[in-house]
Amino acid sequence: MQQIAQITDFSALPGLHWQENGQLSLSGSLLRLYKKIDQKILSFIPDIIFDEQQFSPFISAEQLHKLDYLHGFPHLITMPVTLDSSQASLQAFTAAPLNENGNLNLTNIAPCREVLTPAACYHFYEKQSDTELNGPCYLTTLCTCFRRESAYHPLTRQWAFSMREFVCLGTQEEVQEFLQRFEKALNSYFQKQLWPVIFEQATDPFFNPLVNAKYVVQKLEPVKREMIYAGNVAIGSFNFHRTFFGERFNIRRQGEAVFSACVAFGLERWLYAVLATCGPDEKDWQI
């Protein structure tokens, strides 16, 4: 295995610009690596044709509420808020847009009905609502996702990050085969790359986990497995949803709520894995 963590300060890499407000920009060789990683991930299961889709970043709060997300993860959500559009309230805002601490003066905000999506695949279930599927459905998207955290680190914990997701909607057998094929392909890939990745059962970071029934269910019936790089960075996850999304969004197959699963990859964390494994020089990067 190659040496791990040759880079002590990921914010100091050329082409990586990390801003005080937890925002990342990429350029040069790192942006090229980011695009290559996405292409590599898209190549793992070459014989399934995934229908690629591209989404705007907002998702309806009402739709997200169908998943109990607002109950389960209120600490993570970011909402796109606008000012009340009356002349008086816009005028009041322009008189002092920022207070003495540099915070926006949000005294008159308009009603807000959207959330900046915390996961890429939610868009798919919403879009497929109230449909009957005739066969398995294989979907993929690359999406900016948003999760507020108490602290941010470049590449590994960002307020905004890039998620490449693959989704299968189908029968239980189709969905499980999809997960198994990804797991097999990733196992080979990590071995070939000599990446120190283990697959580990995980639970989502619920608010008040011990009193949240869904957390308890996740503990009893494991549905999420993560790909953990070097003991502490989850670079991807396998998620078997059973019929949860099928039921909540009335997506059916052969008259029954459809099964679903997704495989999700955090692209910035894959950048981290390449850099931590191979070092800072472009000539050493292998993906």
Added chain:
Amino acid sequence: MQQIAQITDFSALPGLHWQENGQLSLSGSLLRLYKKIDQKILSFIPDIIFDEQQFSPFISAEQLHKLDYLHGFPHLITMPVTLDSSQASLQAFTAAPLNENGNLNLTNIAPCREVLTPAACYHFYEKQSDTELNGPCYLTTLCTCFRRESAYHPLTRQWAFSMREFVCLGTQEEVQEFLQRFEKALNSYFQKQLWPVIFEQATDPFFNPLVNAKYVVQKLEPVKREMIYAGNVAIGSFNFHRTFFGERFNIRRQGEAVFSACVAFGLERWLYAVLATCGPDEKDWQI
């Protein structure tokens, strides 16, 4: 010239999914067309190497305030708001996340210091703050931008939309040559395509324009020209900023505030132009 507006309902196109909350998703042939349009736009000036960069979507409100944006366009801004992170306030939110109208219950929000960027190029000026440039700087990015409007239409007026921008920072001559080369390339392109595009002087949509000094300056000293498709859809713009950004962000060239200009393209509006010119069938699409 080919027939215009063969498509009466753009929200009914296959592969275009338009949601109630003004969000667009693209798939299939339309997503392929979107990517081809971006590649075409990137090819207009082949002998300038533009440094491509990718940004997270938030920009610091304090930085945006340096441009008087919060004064000039309070009606357009969208802000990423999170809940106050105390246990009590998260608990209060989870008791009733949505009110009876489906609006989020935003009674306890955390201080907010960011804006969802309304234009792609602002990221560049912030990043180049307090630097001295040795030569001209040519930059490009594809960025999701956000502008709240009173009504939305698929492809032509969206809350979130894709902007491909090219920026030149340099001397007055370098910046003007950059603009002229784009104008010449675009003129040839629109003629070849038989697109009904005219270049027209424009002003930004200021709040309270008649009392806004910057609006008056824009009227007196034209700095913005738009590419207007079929009389009513601005599919791009040329913007000559003189030393405005150089001064506000302290970006210097030969000891003086740098000149800058940008050329911006709305990718969904280019999709609209192709579809309105060529019709809904993929085999007829020429770009």
